[in-house]
Amino acid sequence: AVVSTQSTGVNLGQGFPDFPPPQFLKEAWSDAVNVPSAHWNTRGQGYPRLVTALSDMYSPEFARQIDPMTEIMTSVGAYEALYAALTAFTDPGDEVILIEPHFDSYSVVVEVCGGKPVYVPLKPEGDPNNANNWVLDKAEFEGAFSSKTKLLVVNTPHNPIGKLFTAEEMEFIATTCQKHDVLIISDEVYERCVFPGHDHHRIANVPGAWDRTITVGSAGKSFSMTGYKLGWAVGPQPLISTLQAVHQTAVYSAPTILQEVIARCVEREIQLKGKEDAYHTQLPKIMEEGCSQIISACKDAGLGVVEPFGGYFILVDTSPLGLEFDTSQVEYDVQCVHWLTEHKKLAGIPLSLFFGKNKHISEKYIRLCFAKSEQTLKAGGDIIRDILK
């Protein structure tokens, strides 16, 4: 349930950038549209030019030679890759560990498959105003595994907290999964939105984890074009071929023309890797800048924030607003978001929506999206600064 306020307010709720697309996208289109076969059916598992480019991009990052034809599958958004991964492996009665707060589609799909989500929370240890301090309780995490545990989903950079899982955390999670022979789905859609100076750690790179991990990526998030709905899964052939069986049945293939366009975008990134002009050099700075604008506005308004290190989102502690609600039926943060929309024309998302079980942790947090245009950030910032008036 997204509360959005069209032209009469500022939407910092849903996670999509509203700034213009990168310039090179236009050029990619004008070339791509003239490739006749880009408008026809293609290889279901992925358009050759795109899977080749993805392999070239990812092989160094996974420190292995990724086979484009067998170890990559393109999909209708990362959303469909997640659907394929969960559906391919979840039987009725299987348990799937979800680290919460979590992106809502994970539990929806698990339940549709007749599986049982098992929630393990991230909780602040020490200063809650630092996203990386929201951590798993190791004993609680290990205790969540049972003989029925089939899969685990981990998301880094994390939506909604903005946490970057550390190498040690990835190793701990991977080792536990290995001990219980559990498959890992790693949702890394925000991998190109890691703030400068911070590191993205891939669980598939933990020694021994590649063989049990499906890594999901997104063109929409990597190139600020969420409306394109083009993503992918990377992993060992036995796992990818199983995802492919679902993909082949549900959609057959993602649009060829979009894969042609995105192949060109990926190739450009490979050519410009590490240089100023690379979009993946610029995007982290754009995200960090947007984030700091929201943080600055929140601090001016006396609101607490959980400072993130990547992704699109920031958690804002609304307790200083001093709002009082009857929480016997509806959570505080849900009512708070409604209040903000109605009275301040500012849309956010209540944190409790991201919890399947431990909603009490969400307390008074709301999630705001900072992956927005200058104009939206300024308008949002102005509302936030005036909020206590």
Next chain:
Amino acid sequence: VKNMEIAHADKISNLGGPNMWIEWGNLARENKACNLGSGFPNFSLHPDLKDELASAAENPVTCWYTRAQGHPRLIDELVATYSPLFGREITTTEAIVTIGAYQGIYWTFEAFIQAGDEVIVFNPMFDAYSMDSELTRAKCVPISLKLESDSWVLDKELLANSFNNRTKMIVLNTPHNPTGKVFSRDELEFIAKLSKEHNCLVLADEVYDRYVFEGYEHLRIASLPGMWERTITLCSVGKMFGVTGWRLGFAFGAANLIEKLFRICICDTFGSSTILQEAVAGMLERQRLCVPSKESYFQWAGKIFAENYAKLQKAFTEAHMPVVRAEGGFFMIVDCSKRRFNFQESPEFQSSEEDLDIKIAKAIVNEFKLSVLPLSLFYGSNSDDKLTSYLRVCYAKSPETVDKAVEIIKSFE
């Protein structure tokens, strides 16, 4: 490696096996064949589509998510375009955008079909229907169309006897792939009557709806009395505008049916790309507003298909391969048993136990570099009455491709 023991979900056990499209696509590719096997047009992008795509790419909103059920501009255009086609005022909750009609088929099975249900389909058939029956553990009940002196006939008694209290759905594909049959009003009314009597759903796969030959009319079963509330109609952008790579389609039906499809939508893909939906909305609008003095896309493409059909019919007939009259759609059925090819003399050919049409189609692609598909592939695995002497030929191709094919056919020996 331990992960090899990570079992896939039981539900997908029947999926992902050898796929006819992959196998025969590979054969065509390896031989760099003139391809009349694959069922999609290989036109260059029509200038109007190119314009719409360029406008859509310029529009910043196309970088953003749109409504999962369908981009508002496209849904509004669907209502405007299809209301007259269905003869009713369609509302915005009675349409949903799909990733190709293919996803429409998947959603319909996932939303409505359970283990033990029976699904009636007409043989020969597009393989997705039997595949999705297997996925949902339903029983696929194929009713073979009978080939009687140059037309495909529906055996009404056989059909009526196939319904029972487990029958949940009947799939009606018209214009029909692979036969090219356009179901008549009488046949539609008969099917409608049975589906109402047995309270069944109808999945009307009408992806070739814009292309029927002169003298025939595409009729929509959903517009018959009492049928809108039990029919899901699928249409295809890919087939209608020659852009199967865009992966876009539509499903129409009563709001309560569409709502069920939407429940699957929010699980598997949560909507389609904004940019392609925007471009298609513009293209549909152009067709709808096309003045009678100007040629619509459908008229333009339809003329090409008719010319292609005539050329191929002549070429095959002269090669002693009689053509079963096609009424609409993209395909013609050609009898390959009335002449002898030289390759049929070879010991490999004679000793092979594959069906005749499969052997001939493989030899034609390997020796003559022309790809066509054997009709027997389109019969479900539990069909004991499949025809094995015919080839499916796609004439919905560019004139250049068809001209090349004609030259090849002339060289058959």
